[in-house]
Amino acid sequence: MIDTTTKVREHYAATGLTLQISSVLATVAPDAATLTVAQLAPLDQFHLRGIVATEELASAAGLEPSSRVLDLGCGIGGPARYLAATFNCRVTGVDLSPGFVEAATYLTARCGLSDRVTFQAGDALHLPFEDGTFDVVFLQHVAMNIEDRPALYAEVRRILAPGGRFVTYDLVLRDGDVLYPVPWARDASTSFLLSAGETRAALERAGFQAQLWRDDSRKVSDWFATTMAGPPPSGPGSGLNLGVVLGPEFRGMTANLARNIRENRLGVVSAVLSRGV
Ligand SMILES: C[S@@+](CC[C@H](N)C(=O)[O-])C[C@H]1O[C@@H](n2cnc3c(N)ncnc32)[C@H](O)[C@@H]1O
Numbered sequence: 001m002i003d004t005t006t007k008v009r010e011h012y013a014a015t016g017l018t019l020q021i022s023s024v025l026a027t028v029a030p031d032a033a034t035l036t037v038a039q040l041a042p043l044d045q046f047h048l049r050g051i052v053a054t055e056e057l058a059s060a061a062g063l064e065p066s067s068r069v070l071d072l073g074c075g076i077g078g079p080a081r082y083l084a085a086t087f088n089c090r091v092t093g094v095d096l097s098p099g100f101v102e103a104a105t106y107l108t109a110r111c112g113l114s115d116r117v118t119f120q121a122g123d124a125l126h127l128p129f130e131d132g133t134f135d136v137v138f139l140q141h142v143a144m145n146i147e148d149r150p151a152l153y154a155e156v157r158r159i160l161a162p163g164g165r166f167v168t169y170d171l172v173l174r175d176g177d178v179l180y181p182v183p184w185a186r187d188a189s190t191s192f193l194l195s196a197g198e199t200r201a202a203l204e205r206a207g208f209q210a211q212l213w214r215d216d217s218r219k220v221s222d223w224f225a226t227t228m229a230g231p232p233p234s235g236p237g238s239g240l241n242l243g244v245v246l247g248p249e250f251r252g253m254t255a256n257l258a259r260n261i262r263e264n265r266l267g268v269v270s271a272v273l274s275r276g277v
Contacts, residue, residue: 014099
C-alpha cells in the first residue's frame with residue numbers, strides 16, 4: 001500500500017513547474033532582470049493571507065542577521081526569501097517536493113539571494129541536520145499534511161538550539177466536516193488536521209512553551225471577503241498567482257477553503273513557541 005508521505009509528495013509533484021514559472025515571469029520582467037520578493041509575493045506565499053501573514057510572524061519571531069533559520073515545508077521559497085531579504089539572515093528551506101525545491105532555487109537566483117538562501121529536498125520527519133543546528137524554525141501550513149504530529153514536533157525540537165524558537169502558522173479543525181478538495185489535499189486521506197487545543201497539547205508534550213498563541217481565523221475570513229473577492233485580476237503580471245503552482249483545480253480548492261473558514265469548519269492559529277534550554 002502507498003504510504004501517506006508518498007501520497008502527499010504526489011499531491012505536490014509540480015512536474016515542469018520551473019519552466020512554467022519562467023514563462024509566466026517572462027511576461028513581467030526580462031530574463032536578466034533581478035526580481036524582488038514583493039514582485040513574487042502573489043505567486044510564492046503558499047498560505048492564507050500571503051506575505052502579510054509571513055511579515056506578522058517574522059516580526060514576532062525576533063530574527064537577527066545572525067539567526068540560523070530553517071523554513072520547513074518551504075514550498076517554492078517565498079517566505080524563506082522574505083526572511084533573508086528583510087532580516088539579512090541565512091535561511092535553509094526543506095521541502096518534500098523536488099519540483100518545488102527546483103523552482104525555489106531558480107526563483108532565489110532570480111532575486112539575487114542564492115548566497116543567503118538554499119534549498120534541499122527532504123522529509124520533515126527525518127531531517128538531515130545535527131541536533132541544535134537552527135535558532136528559528138518556521139512551519140507555515142505544513143502540519144496538516146503530516147500524520148505523525150508527535151514525531152514532527154520532536155524532530156523540530158531536536159534540530160533547534162537551546163533557547164531556539166518554533167514559529168507555526170496552522171490550519172485547525174473547528175466544527176463540522178471539512179469540504180475537499182482543498183489546496184493541501186484532494187481528499188481526507190492526506191489531510192491530518194487537529195483542533196487548536198490538540199495542536200497546542202501536542203506541542204507542549206514535545207516540550208515547547210507558547211510565547212504567542214493567536215487565533216487568526218477572523219483575519220482570514222475578512223481576507224477572503226475583501227482581498228480575495230471579485231473577479232480574477234487581468235493584464236500584465238496577472239498570471240503570477242498560485243494557480244501556476246496548483247494547476248487548474250486551484251480556484252475550486254480555494255473556494256472550498258474559503259467556505260470551510262466561513263462556515264467555521266476550519267480555523268487558523270499563529271504561534272511562536274520556545275524550545276526551552
Ligand atoms: C501549503 S504548502 C506551504 C508552503 C510554504 N510553507 C509556504 O507557506 O509558502 C505545504 C508544503 O508542505 C510540504 N510538505 C508536506 N509534507 C511535508 C513533509 N513531510 N516534509 C517536508 N515538506 C512537506 C509540501 O511539499 C508543500 O510544499
